[in-house]
Amino acid sequence: MAGGAAGVFLLGLVVWPLAAVLSRSLASAGPSEALSILGRGSVRSVALFTAVQALASTAATVILGLPLAYCLARLRFPGRQLLRAAVVVPFVLPTVVVAAAIDATFEAAGWDQPLIAIVYAHVFFNLAVVVRVVSGYWATVDSRQLEAARMLGASPWLAWRTITLKQLSPALMASASIVFLFSFTSFGVIRILGGLRRATLETEIYRYAVTRAEFDVAAVLALLQLIVVLGLAVSSAALQRRAASGGWRLGRREPVNTVGRGVLLAGAVTVVLVVQAVPAALMVAQSFRVADGFGFDHYLGLFERADVLPVSAASAVVNSLLFATGAAVVATFIGVAASSAIVAGGRLGRALEALNLVPLGVSAVTLGFGYLVGFAAFDLRQSIWLVPLAHAVIGVPFVVAAVAPAMRSVSLRTRQAAAVLGASPAVVWRTIDWPITRRAALTGAGFAAAVSLGEFGATSFLARGQESFTAPLAIFRLLSTPGQTLRGQALALSVVVGVVVALMAAFLERGRSSSVSGPGGLL
Amino acid sequence: MSISSTTDVVSQGGRWGHRGRLQTLLLMLVAGLALTLAACGGGDGSDADSGTDETLDLSGDDAEAEETAADDAGADDAEADEDASAEVDEESAEPEPVEDTPEAVEVTGSVRLITHDSFLVTEGLFDNFTLETGYEVEVVSGGDAGELVSRAILTAGQPEADVMFGVDNTFLQRALDADLFESYESPGLATIPAELQLDPENRVTPIDYGDVCVNYWTDQLDGPAPTSLDDLTDSAFASSFVTEDPETSSPGFAFLLATIATYGEDGWQDYWQQLTDGGLTVTPGWSEAYYGEFISGGGDKALVTSYATSPVAEVIFAEVDYDEPPTGVLVDSCFRQIEFAGILAGTENRDGAEQLIDFMTGTVFQEDVPLNMFVYPANSDAAIPESFEQWATQVDAPLTLDPADIEANRSRWTQEWAEIVLR
Numbered sequence: 001m002a003g004g005a006a007g008v009f010l011l012g013l014v015v016w017p018l019a020a021v022l023s024r025s026l027a028s029a030g031p032s033e034a035l036s037i038l039g040r041g042s043v044r045s046v047a048l049f050t051a052v053q054a055l056a057s058t059a060a061t062v063i064l065g066l067p068l069a070y071c072l073a074r075l076r077f078p079g080r081q082l083l084r085a086a087v088v089v090p091f092v093l094p095t096v097v098v099a100a101a102i103d104a105t106f107e108a109a110g111w112d113q114p115l116i117a118i119v120y121a122h123v124f125f126n127l128a129v130v131v132r133v134v135s136g137y138w139a140t141v142d143s144r145q146l147e148a149a150r151m152l153g154a155s156p157w158l159a160w161r162t163i164t165l166k167q168l169s170p171a172l173m174a175s176a177s178i179v180f181l182f183s184f185t186s187f188g189v190i191r192i193l194g195g196l197r198r199a200t201l202e203t204e205i206y207r208y209a210v211t212r213a214e215f216d217v218a219a220v221l222a223l224l225q226l227i228v229v230l231g232l233a234v235s236s237a238a239l240q241r242r243a244a245s246g247g248w249r250l251g252r253r254e255p256v257n258t259v260g261r262g263v264l265l266a267g268a269v270t271v272v273l274v275v276q277a278v279p280a281a282l283m284v285a286q287s288f289r290v291a292d293g294f295g296f297d298h299y300l301g302l303f304e305r306a307d308v309l310p311v312s313a314a315s316a317v318v319n320s321l322l323f324a325t326g327a328a329v330v331a332t333f334i335g336v337a338a339s340s341a342i343v344a345g346g347r348l349g350r351a352l353e354a355l356n357l358v359p360l361g362v363s364a365v366t367l368g369f370g371y372l373v374g375f376a377a378f379d380l381r382q383s384i385w386l387v388p389l390a391h392a393v394i395g396v397p398f399v400v401a402a403v404a405p406a407m408r409s410v411s412l413r414t415r416q417a418a419a420v421l422g423a424s425p426a427v428v429w430r431t432i433d434w435p436i437t438r439r440a441a442l443t444g445a446g447f448a449a450a451v452s453l454g455e456f457g458a459t460s461f462l463a464r465g466q467e468s469f470t471a472p473l474a475i476f477r478l479l480s481t482p483g484q485t486l487r488g489q490a491l492a493l494s495v496v497v498g499v500v501v502a503l504m505a506a507f508l509e510r511g512r513s514s515s516v517s518g519p520g521g522l523l
Numbered sequence: 524m525s526i527s528s529t530t531d532v533v534s535q536g537g538r539w540g541h542r543g544r545l546q547t548l549l550l551m552l553v554a555g556l557a558l559t560l561a562a563c564g565g566g567d568g569s570d571a572d573s574g575t576d577e578t579l580d581l582s583g584d585d586a587e588a589e590e591t592a593a594d595d596a597g598a599d600d601a602e603a604d605e606d607a608s609a610e611v612d613e614e615s616a617e618p619e620p621v622e623d624t625p626e627a628v629e630v631t632g633s634v635r636l637i638t639h640d641s642f643l644v645t646e647g648l649f650d651n652f653t654l655e656t657g658y659e660v661e662v663v664s665g666g667d668a669g670e671l672v673s674r675a676i677l678t679a680g681q682p683e684a685d686v687m688f689g690v691d692n693t694f695l696q697r698a699l700d701a702d703l704f705e706s707y708e709s710p711g712l713a714t715i716p717a718e719l720q721l722d723p724e725n726r727v728t729p730i731d732y733g734d735v736c737v738n739y740w741t742d743q744l745d746g747p748a749p750t751s752l753d754d755l756t757d758s759a760f761a762s763s764f765v766t767e768d769p770e771t772s773s774p775g776f777a778f779l780l781a782t783i784a785t786y787g788e789d790g791w792q793d794y795w796q797q798l799t800d801g802g803l804t805v806t807p808g809w810s811e812a813y814y815g816e817f818i819s820g821g822g823d824k825a826l827v828t829s830y831a832t833s834p835v836a837e838v839i840f841a842e843v844d845y846d847e848p849p850t851g852v853l854v855d856s857c858f859r860q861i862e863f864a865g866i867l868a869g870t871e872n873r874d875g876a877e878q879l880i881d882f883m884t885g886t887v888f889q890e891d892v893p894l895n896m897f898v899y900p901a902n903s904d905a906a907i908p909e910s911f912e913q914w915a916t917q918v919d920a921p922l923t924l925d926p927a928d929i930e931a932n933r934s935r936w937t938q939e940w941a942e943i944v945l946r
Contacts, residue, residue, distance in 0.1 A: 024677065096808075100815035104822070191807035192815075196768055197945050210670050211770055212934060213697060215677070286821070291842035307839070307894070310643060369677055376681040461670075465663050473640070479810040480641055481897065482833045482850075483840020487814055 003341025003348050006334045006396075010355045013393045017370030018226070018362065024373050025219035037220045043204075047224065050184060050200040053115060057122035057183035062176050064123055064275065065130030068268040072131065073138035075261060076253040083272065084135070085506040088128045088446065089498040090276050092454035093283070094475050095188030097494055098124065101279045103193055117193040122186060123275050126179045129447070133178075133402050136443045137171035140409060140436065170240045170405035177236045178401055181229065181360040201225050205363040222366040229361030233354035237342075240405065280498070287491035291484070298488035302496065306489060308481045309474055310466040313493050316474040317500065323470060324452040324504070327391035331448035332441050334392065335399025339437075342400065343407040356400050359393045367393075368461020387468050388452070395448025399441060406440035407433065442508045450501050471497050631657035634875030637684035637867075639671060640664045643895040644888070652882045658875045668694050668773060668862075675703045675867065682867035685876040688730060688883065692721060692861045692923075693776055696930035699726060704865035707877055711884025714902045719861050721926060727863035728880050731889075733898035734831040734857035734918045735777035737764070738850045740818040743825040751855045752785055755826070756794065761801025764826040765816040770937045772808045773860075778828045779940055780929065781858035784922040795943045805944060819850070831857055832897040835914045839894075852916040859921035862898065 026034065037043060071077070072084050090098070099121055106117050141164070149159040165172075185202045194200075199207075201221050209218035256265055288294045302313035309316070338356055342349040359367060371390065375381045410433055418428045455472040471493060478490035630653060642664060649660040663684060665674050671687060672694045679701065690698050698704065704726040712720065712728065719729040737755065739748055749760055767775025782791045804824060806812040814820030817827040819837065834848030841849075864883055866876040882888055889905035892898060899907065 021677070096810050096815075100811060100820075103815065191771065192811055196805055196807065196941075207770060210666070210673050211937075213669075213673050213676055215673075297842075305646075308643060310646075369674070372674055372683070373677055376678055376683075381683055461666070465661060476810075477640065479814055481840065482813060482819060482829065482836040484819070484837075484842045485840045487820055488842070 002337035003344070003352060006338035006341060006352055006356075007348055009334045010338075010352065010358075010393075010396075013389060014355060014358050014367070017367060017374035018358070020374035021366060021370035021372070022219050022222060025215035025222075028216055033216065034220045034223075037217055038224065043221070043224075046199050046204055047201060049198055050202070051228075053118050053122075053190075053198075053200070054180050054183040054186075056115065057119045057126070058176050058180040060119050061123045061126050061130050061179045062172065064271045065127050066134065067264050068127075068131045068271060069135035069138055071265050071268045072135040074254060075265060076255050077265060081506065083269070084132070085502045087131050087272060087276065088450055088505045089502050090124050090280060091126070091128045091447075091450050092497055092501045093125075093280065094472065094479075094490075094494050095125075096192070096476075096479060097283055097491065098279055099189050099192035101282050105279070106193075114193055114195045114198060118186075118189055118198075120275070121189045121193055122179075122183045124279060125189075126182055127272075127276060129178050129182070129398075129401075130172075130175045132443055132446070133175035133398075134168060134171045136402060136440060137405055137409075138168060140406065140439075141167045170408060171401075173236045173240050174401035174405055177232060177357060178360060178397060180232065181357060181397075184228070184361060185225070185363060187364065202363050206365050209365045209369065218365070222363055225362050225366075226358070229358055230354055232361070233357040236357075237350065237353040240408070283491055284495050287488065287495050290488065298485070298492035299496070301485060301489045302493055306478065306486065308477055308486060309469075311469050313471070313474050313478075313489060313496075316469050316471045317493075317496060319467075319469060320453050320471040320497070321500065323388045323391060323468070324449040326388035327395055327452035328445045328449040330388065330392035331395030331399050331451075332445045335396045335444055335448075336403055336437060336441055338396065339400050339403040339407055342404050353400075353404075356397045360397050364461060371462060381462075384464070384468050387462060387464060390462055391452035391455075392448065395444075395451045398447035398451065399444030402440040402444040402447075403437055406436050410436055446505045446508045449504050453497055453501055628654050629657060630659050632872060632875060633659040633661055634686065634872050634879050635661045635663065635684035636686045636688060636879065637663050637665050637671065637674075638687070639667055639689035641896060642689065645891050645895065648888065648891050651887055652879065655882070656875070656878045658872075658878065660879065672698050672701075672703070676701045679703065680869050682869050684867060685870040685872045686864055686879050687867055688862070688864040690727065690863050690865065691773070692859070692863075692926050693773070693780065693929050693933075695721060695727065695863065696926040698865070699926075700930070702868060705868050705870070705873070707866050707880060709877070709880045709884055711881050711902065714904050715884065716901075716903055719901050721861065721863075727865040728884060729861050729901040730864050730883055731892050731896065731898040731901055732859060732861045734859055734921050735774045735781070735828065736831045736857040736916075736918070737766075737778070737826055737853040738817075738829040738833050739826045739853065740849060741851050742849070743818050748851055749826075749853055752782065752794070752853075755853075755856075756797040756801055758801040760826060761798050761803050763824050764798070764801075765804040765806060765812045765822070765824040766828040767809055767812050768805055768807050769940055772806075772812075774809050774828050774830070775805075776933075776937070777858040777860055778856070779936060780924050781856055781922045783936065784858065784924050785855075792939060792943055795940060799944050799946075803944070826853075830897065831918050832893075832899075832911065832915050834916070835910055836897055838914050839910060848914050852918075854916060854918055857918045857921045859918075859923050861901075 068083075068087070072080060102117055102121050102124070106113065111117075145167070146159055146163045149163055150156070154162070184200075186200070187202050187206065190198060190200050190203055201224060205218045205221045205225070208214045208221065254261070256262055287298055288296070290297045302317075305312040311319075335356075338352045342353045371386065372381060375386070414432060415428050418432060419425075423431070453471065455470060460472075475490050475493050475497075478486045478493065642662065649662075653659050661684075665671055665683065668689055668691050671689050674683065675687060675698065687703070699722065706724050706726050707728070708725045709728050712725070715729050719732060721727075721729070737749070741748065745759060749755055749757075755761060755764060766778055769776040769779040779791075782794050785791075786794050804816055806816060809829070812827050813829055813833075814822075816822040816824040817829075818825055819827075831852050834850045834852060837850050838845050838848050864880055866873065866880065870876050884902055886902060886905050889900035889902040892900050892905075893908050893911055899911075
């Protein structure tokens with residue numbers, strides 16, 4: 001039933017707009033024409049590069065993110081909560097600022113390595129996805145199997161590879177899929193760091209749809225993207241289903257009392273410092289830079305309306321917060337509903353499992369123009385409600401990535417035991433499923449809010465009035481007119497958005513942790 | 524199992540205070556922002572929503588603006604970035620025609636304007652329109668000029684708005700070919716110079732114009748400033764020059780057109796070859812060029828493709844008081860961009876659309892344009908702000924190309940450009 005609501009939501013806000021824009025764009029082109037577009041050598045090399053950079057980015061993000069996920073899930077150290085919150089900040093920083101900083105760094109160092117720069121930027125933005133989704137799940141993985149294997153003589157590596165990695169694989173697959181899709185459809189990073197020579201399917205779709213108005217070519221490329229997304233979604237889903245449930249058990253956090261743990265923690269923190277903190281710190285430093293040294297001028301300037309903005313930057317932040325809250329609530333509800341259908345299996349579950357990832361993997365232009373065409377008849381195009389709904393569409397896959405693996409980990413036996421002991425289905429849900437779901441849902445909600453605050457994907461293509469003027473739009477507009485104060489305010493506003501996201505993450509963290517005491521007593 | 528849970532509960536108890544503070548901080552932040560929102564005036568962003576209240580507000584705003592203008596008359600214009608540079612500069616403009624009759628206006632309907640993301644007018648400006656016509660204006664933004672045209676083509680017959688503003692001469696032909704607009708001969712055309720009126724059938728009406736030109740940071744040039752496009756091929760300039768990809772950037776495309784207009788269909792390729800050999804830098808968009816590579820954003824490039832009015836903005840939005848702009852303009856490189864408004868075919872409010880076009884060609888709107896969008900008003904009766912007179916470079920003979928030629932060759936030109944420059 002709840003799954004049905006998620007189905008209707010995705011049908012209305014994903015399937016329908018995509019079908020509308022693709023059928024309209026392909027109306028003039030026949031199948032043979034479409035095939036000839038796909039056969040072009042340039043299209044093949046673009047598709048290949050798109051896949052290569054996305055795979056490399058995903059691998060790097062997972063490898064660099066895993067140690068950190070472990071430390072956050074299993075170790076006890078001062079600043080753990082701060083680190084967990086701070087790791088999300090880059091997720092919402094404006095691409096144009098960050099990519100320019102990375103570009104300048106690579107240029108200064110004399111490295112002409114566009115692919116590495118692209119991967120670096122993707123790790124910077126997406127590290128949080130792996131770290132938060134996996135560490136949230138890791139904290140609940142039953143470590144007794146691992147301990148048993150070690151006691152039976154397995155080497156740490158063997159035990160980790162055969163037991164822990166397998167136990168983690170649902171969360172790992174889910175977060176890696178998201179990172180892959182984000183890198184697959186990344187736009188600004190590719191444009192700025194790729195040195196213009198390198199095109200991806202995403203940049204090509206934009207080029208054909210917006211600059212050239214050759215909608216048939218754009219639509220064929222969009223179909224290619226769609227095929228990749230659905231293929232990935234189906235295989236990721238199959239792998240997640242196959243992964244055995246390791247059982248749910250809240251582990252203790254260990255102190256950092258061995259050399260191994262110390263090295264791991266130091267390494268994980270170094271990754272965050274090098275990959276994330278350095279570019280972010282450069283931005284923060286610049287935001288304080290004024291004509292005669294350093295000061296808060298740009299921050300104070302945010303409270304007055306700059307001449308190039310329709311409202312003050314501060315009220316744009318308030319608008320962003322309102323949208324983010326709305327989007328997070330909707331995405332969490334739909335994401336939890338979809339997850340329960342996915343875990344239950346069945347045709348609806350499988351459909352939702354693939355469908356929820358589609359908004360991340362199709363081009364922003366495609367979905368954005370889809371809203372335009374799909375909702376033309378209902379005149380919902382400029383409805384202010386479309387903004388948080390579209391934001392929620394992009395947030396749902398994050399909620400599902402966090403919640404579905406957690407729900408799966410509740411073993412059937414636990415539920416059956418509770419039922420045998422006389423608990424009604426509602427009681428089982430309330431006392432077993434919900435506490436676990438809630439932890440994961442809050443992780444997902446944090447991402448849904450961040451996605452909204454950062455205006456990802458299709459949401460940047462919605463036409464809208466000035467009453468829905470948001471912080472990212474303000475940053476964009478400040479960076480579109482010459483003048484030192486405007487640039488300074490754009491940087492200051494970027495920092496503010498980053499801090500807001502960290503605070504939201506920390507706030508949700510509170511709810512996350514305080515909810516775990518429930519099932520412990522019961523189990 | 525219950526032991527481990529208990530441990531965690533205890534440890535949470537220990538950290539409770541920490542989390543409590545974070546929560547309080549967030550709440551304080553939200554509360555603070557909410558207060559600011561309230562303090563910054565209810566007018567924020569709701570200008571089109573509540574016509575009656577806004578109209579009442581307006582007379583107050585207007586009086587305040589005149590007061591500010593009077594106070595600041597003679598003050599250094601460089602300080603005008605405080606809160607009302609637009610108003611301050613209205614000293615040179617005619618007073619707005621809203622008399623002090625703050626009576627409620629009966630709003631009879633609304634007219635919707637879709638425009639580019641950089642569109643901005645002084646708060647309350649459209650209240651004048653509402654007062655005159657009874658129509659409210661709903662402004663929605665929809666990307667850049669290219670995106671606006673693409674959107675309109677995709678929604679042909681079911682337009683997103685009644686009027687579109689922001690299609691420029693480089694995309695004009697595509698919009699006309701797609702029959703996006705209905706003809707309308709506005710009485711405002713009488714005040715607009717013939718050379719700006721590019722469509723004989725008046726499907727679009729010129730609203731403003733500006734020039735895309737190479738800018739340079741004056742004191743970062745080793746020698747004298749370049750005076751011609753030829754000069755830029757000198758490797759001292761070329762290696763310090765950043766421009767934008769014509770395929771993704773409107774100023775980038777305009778600069779390509781400037782070279783085509785100068786060197787002709789057979790000569791521009793060689794020019795770009797020389798720029799490339801000299802060490803030219805290319806970015807995907809204006810922001811990446813101006814704020815990423817150019818001196819202004821902390822980069823090391825002394826020349827950039829921007830606008831003839833960019834030096835004015837550099838002064839108005841400067842952190843220090845400049846006596847003159849830190850940047851200069853290479854006049855020979857300037858390509859003219861004209862922005863048009865048109866009534867979208869299929870509008871359900873043709874009357875409101877016509878009146879909005881009339882309003883947008885009138886002096887009230889036209890005199891508001893320069894300091895909000897850094898372009899020149901199309902209406903030759905509209906006064907130009909003093910800061911423009913003082914700091915903008917006069918471009919008397921800008922480069923142009925026929926919109927039909929631009930549309931017919933756009934893909935080929937950008938393709939050839941990419942083969943030369945990006946290789």
